[in-house]
Amino acid sequence: xxxxxxxxxxxxxxxxxxxxxxxxxxxxxxxxxxxxxxxxxxxxxxxxxxxxxxxxxxxxxxxxxxxxxxxxxxxxxxxxxxxxxxxxxxxxxxxxxxxxxxxxxxxxxxxxxxxxxxxxxxxxxxxxxxxxxxxxxxxxxxxxxxxxxxxxxxxxxxxxxxxxxxxxxxxxxxxxxxxxxxxxxxxxxxxxxxxxxxxxxxxxxxxxxxxxxxxxxxxxxxxxxxxxxxxxxxxxxxxxxxxxxxxxxxxxx
Amino acid sequence: xxxxxxxxxxxxxxxxxxxxxxxxxxxxxxxxxxxxxxxxxxxxxxxxxxxxxxxxxxxxxxxxxxxxxxxxxxxxxxxxxxxxxxxxxxxxxxxxxxxxxxxxxxxxxxxxxxxxxxxxxxxxxxxxxxxxxxxxxxxxxxxxxxxxxxxxxxxxxxxxxxxxxxxxxxxxxxxxxxxxxxxxxxxxxxxxxxxxxxxxxxxxxxxxxxxxxxxxxxxxxxxxxxxxxxxxxxxxxxxxxxxxxxxxxxxxxxxxxx
Amino acid sequence: xxxxxxxxxxxxxxxxxxxxxxxxxxxxxxxxxxxxxxxxxxxxxxxxxxxxxxxxxxxxxxxxxxxxxxxxxxxxxxxxxxxxxxxxxxxxxxxxxxxxxxxxxxxxxxxxxxxxxxxxxxxxxxxxxxxxxxxxxxxxxxxxxxxxxxxxxxxxxxxxxxxxxxxxxxxxxxxxxxxxxxxxxxxxxxxxxxxxxxxxxxxxxxxxxxxxxxxxxxxxxxxxxxxxxxxxxxxxxxxxxxxxxxxxxxxxxxxxxxxxxxxxxxxxxxxxxxxxxxxxxxxxxxxxxxxxxxxxxxxxxxxxxxxxxxxxxxxxxxxxxxxxxxxxxxxxxxxxxxxxxxxxxxxxxxxxxxxxxxxxxxxxxxxxxxxxxxxxxxx
Numbered sequence: 001x002x003x004x005x006x007x008x009x010x011x012x013x014x015x016x017x018x019x020x021x022x023x024x025x026x027x028x029x030x031x032x033x034x035x036x037x038x039x040x041x042x043x044x045x046x047x048x049x050x051x052x053x054x055x056x057x058x059x060x061x062x063x064x065x066x067x068x069x070x071x072x073x074x075x076x077x078x079x080x081x082x083x084x085x086x087x088x089x090x091x092x093x094x095x096x097x098x099x100x101x102x103x104x105x106x107x108x109x110x111x112x113x114x115x116x117x118x119x120x121x122x123x124x125x126x127x128x129x130x131x132x133x134x135x136x137x138x139x140x141x142x143x144x145x146x147x148x149x150x151x152x153x154x155x156x157x158x159x160x161x162x163x164x165x166x167x168x169x170x171x172x173x174x175x176x177x178x179x180x181x182x183x184x185x186x187x188x189x190x191x192x193x194x195x196x197x198x199x200x201x202x203x204x205x206x207x208x209x210x211x212x213x214x215x216x217x218x219x220x221x222x223x224x225x226x227x228x229x230x231x232x233x234x235x236x237x238x239x240x241x242x243x244x245x246x247x248x249x250x251x252x253x
Numbered sequence: 254x255x256x257x258x259x260x261x262x263x264x265x266x267x268x269x270x271x272x273x274x275x276x277x278x279x280x281x282x283x284x285x286x287x288x289x290x291x292x293x294x295x296x297x298x299x300x301x302x303x304x305x306x307x308x309x310x311x312x313x314x315x316x317x318x319x320x321x322x323x324x325x326x327x328x329x330x331x332x333x334x335x336x337x338x339x340x341x342x343x344x345x346x347x348x349x350x351x352x353x354x355x356x357x358x359x360x361x362x363x364x365x366x367x368x369x370x371x372x373x374x375x376x377x378x379x380x381x382x383x384x385x386x387x388x389x390x391x392x393x394x395x396x397x398x399x400x401x402x403x404x405x406x407x408x409x410x411x412x413x414x415x416x417x418x419x420x421x422x423x424x425x426x427x428x429x430x431x432x433x434x435x436x437x438x439x440x441x442x443x444x445x446x447x448x449x450x451x452x453x454x455x456x457x458x459x460x461x462x463x464x465x466x467x468x469x470x471x472x473x474x475x476x477x478x479x480x481x482x483x484x485x486x487x488x489x490x491x492x493x494x495x496x497x498x499x500x501x502x503x504x505x506x507x508x509x510x511x
Numbered sequence: 512x513x514x515x516x517x518x519x520x521x522x523x524x525x526x527x528x529x530x531x532x533x534x535x536x537x538x539x540x541x542x543x544x545x546x547x548x549x550x551x552x553x554x555x556x557x558x559x560x561x562x563x564x565x566x567x568x569x570x571x572x573x574x575x576x577x578x579x580x581x582x583x584x585x586x587x588x589x590x591x592x593x594x595x596x597x598x599x600x601x602x603x604x605x606x607x608x609x610x611x612x613x614x615x616x617x618x619x620x621x622x623x624x625x626x627x628x629x630x631x632x633x634x635x636x637x638x639x640x641x642x643x644x645x646x647x648x649x650x651x652x653x654x655x656x657x658x659x660x661x662x663x664x665x666x667x668x669x670x671x672x673x674x675x676x677x678x679x680x681x682x683x684x685x686x687x688x689x690x691x692x693x694x695x696x697x698x699x700x701x702x703x704x705x706x707x708x709x710x711x712x713x714x715x716x717x718x719x720x721x722x723x724x725x726x727x728x729x730x731x732x733x734x735x736x737x738x739x740x741x742x743x744x745x746x747x748x749x750x751x752x753x754x755x756x757x758x759x760x761x762x763x764x765x766x767x768x769x770x771x772x773x774x775x776x777x778x779x780x781x782x783x784x785x786x787x788x789x790x791x792x793x794x795x796x797x798x799x800x801x802x803x804x805x806x807x808x809x810x811x812x813x814x815x816x817x818x819x820x821x822x823x824x825x826x827x828x829x830x831x832x833x834x835x836x837x838x839x840x841x842x843x844x845x846x847x848x849x850x851x852x853x854x855x856x857x858x859x860x861x862x863x864x865x866x867x868x869x870x871x872x873x874x875x876x877x878x879x880x881x882x883x884x885x886x887x888x889x890x
Binding site for chain 3: 054055056057076079080084086088089090091092093094095099103104106107108109135
């Protein structure tokens with residue numbers, strides 16, 4: 001079955017913060033070139049799971065392997081391989097669009113000859129070229145997110161990790177944002193993205209539903225939807241089913 | 254007191270305009286809202302949605318044009334408007350270092366609810382928001398969905414006739430959103446008018462009527478079905494999302510830098 | 512931990528943009544130091560000269576006029592006027608138009624000639640205790656000198672020629688011949704400026720990354736703590752060193768303070784002391800994560816000690832023992848010690864090395880603490 005090459009391996013990963021278990025025993029294998037969507041309730045542990053992939057926190061137990069490298073012991077090499085956009089992606093508001101992008105190119109050592117081409121390509125993708133001299137703080141919400149995406153794409157990572165990148169973004173900008181993602185996928189990039197928008201979930205090649213620190217379901221959007229009218233109905237049904245079981249457990253014990 | 258309470262329209266604005274310097278955020282907008290309606294106000298980031306809401310709520314004064322909200326004039330009676338309406342912003346204007354009960358008491362004071370009714374209203378709000386168990390925890394410790402319910406309960410403490418919701422479900426998961434809309438539909442059945450902005454087109458389907466705005470101007474008005482039919486004629490499978498993208502990209506978005 | 516110069520440069524360039532964009536930090540970096548030099552140089556002069564004196568001469572003899580004349584001729588005093596009586600003199604003191612009132616009583620000369628006690632009445636306005644104390648010292652030594660002159664004159668008239676007082680203090684002031692406090696003030700201001708730019712401004716820079724949410728971005732990039740902190744420090748190092756040179760030039764042009772010792776020793780000391788300040792500022796910034804709190808703490812632990820506990824404004828030897836011990840951990844104490852040596856005495860490394868050593872040690876400790884703290888924060 002797994003003819004494609006697996007590029008992200010999450011093996012029995014748990015994350016505990018004091019008494020709280022944010023991620024519990026999650027195992028995933030993601031093939032190269034997929035868009036992998038992560039949906040679920042607030043506080044389900046989506047961000048925490050993404051942060052372990054982005055090397056931002058080490059898992060309490062289990063392993064995360066990104067492109068064959070261990071996310072904890074080979075952190076610096078993994079960082080070169082991935083582009084990560086956290087939920088509240090911080091750009092420098094007082095720096096212009098160009099300067100923000102240049103900072104990322106500096107850090108990743110993009111050679112001088114390449115720089116103009118990359119700038120053209122990624123600011124062009126996100127329709128930001130006309131705003132290159134505008135401070136990032138003066139961009140609208142949708143443009144900020146597209147600039148963030150341009151910044152994490154500029155070193156052409158093999159894996160993109162995006163944590164709710166389209167939150168508070170209007171439908172037009174959201175559409176443009178996803179067109180870039182689909183274009184990147186066609187070029188062979190692997191994308192892991194969490195979202196609260198289930199219409200975006202439909203665009204993913206594979207979808208995982210997360211609730212109470214665990215993965216409840218994992219498959220193509222059609223498999224997740226199964227007999228329900230919409231992804232939302234399917235998701236809410238699965239979550240309420242789990243919560244019901246939880247409630248019964250609590251009553252019984 | 255409101256001048257007229259018998260008209261079916263609770264909001265009516267005519268040629269409402271707001272300029273900041275030489276930038277026109279809202280450009281001569283006219284519409285009206287009936288009592289008990291769920292009214293959706295949609296548009297891309299920076300289209301002038303928040304500016305319009307802020308004018309209707311008496312927070313900022315229009316540059317020109319006229320309007321009435323709950324019988325009060327938006328230019329001359331902004332203080333009365335603030336006492337009459339409920340307003341909840343996307344930032345859930347709560348004090349994160351206060352408990353839910355303390356937040357509720359703060360808003361009871363702000364809305365001049367008589368003190369004899371504070372206990373009853375506090376109990377009502379905690380019940381509505383399903384926060385009795387955490388009423389003495391700090392608000393910042395609550396999940397976003399719970400904070401949203403608290404913010405909504407606070408906006409309803411003084412039984413407003415009209416509720417303004419500015420992106421109330423931003424960053425909230427689908428389940429919480431579904432519960433939220435069930436609650437809003439319940440309010441509307443009780444006769445409360447709801448004015449709401451959102452980026453979620455599936456949510457906008459809950460609205461009786463929608464106005465779409467782009468670059469400060471109204472580009473479409475009507476029920477969700479009417480808007481889809483008008484923007485995407487002859488496309489049976491078109492959704493509100495398709496209509497939105499069609500309408501917003503039609504007004505060619507050429508903006509120079511600066 | 513390897514250091515990639517490219518990463519350091521990337522952060523330094525970005526930091527430079529932040530500074531250029533923010534007129535408040537530009538003001539703090541360049542205008543404030545100039546303002547401090549002018550303010551301290553002109554306003555905080557610790558010298559007292561030309562003490563204003565009024566005289567009530569009730570004796571009116573050749574000797575009393577001679578006394579007044581010599582007083583006026585002295586560089587330390589400025590004889591403002593003669594007044595008819597003590598009440599008028601007190602009025603001058605009250606109004607602040609004079610600091611000292613001298614009352615020469617009737618029959619003063621007569622009493623001297625007949626070997627009786629011949630007291631002078633001296634009234635001093637000590638509302639500024641500093642000026643009061645110094646004025647008292649001046650007038651006391653003046654009267655003593657006048658006394659011994661009278662004695663020599665008297666003995667000479669009695670036939671003792673070539674007589675000299677048995678003991679004569681020949682005081683030569685070294686290292687600061689003019690007793691100009693500006694010679695102390697210029698090094699002190701430089702120490703304060705370095706703390707402002709090095710510690711107070713840098714205390715904001717990492718807190719700002721946390722407040723903007725950009726720290727999460729930085730953490731996701733292939734850059735380590737040493738590269739990040741070094742890149743952050745470089746623009747402020749350059750600004751502070753520019754300020755030092757400007758302060759040196761202004762000291763020389765405006766106040767005629769010329770450094771006697773080696774310029775390069777001065778630069779080395781400034782670099783070391785500045786590095787301590789940078790480490791301190793960055794550490795505060797990482798630890799607080801809030802610009803407001805960081806700024807308050809930096810004020811408390813960097814600027815104020817450099818000003819108050821460094822022998823700059825208040826002499827350490829006059830402090831209580833406990834405070835003296837506290838001054839040992841204030842970096843400015845060692846830096847000002849070095850600068851005083853270089854500005855006033857032209858001493859070299861052979862004499863100054865212990866202070867250099869302490870600054871180097873402080874820098875290593877601060878740098879290590881900042882880097883360890885940054886790594887604990889996940890960079």
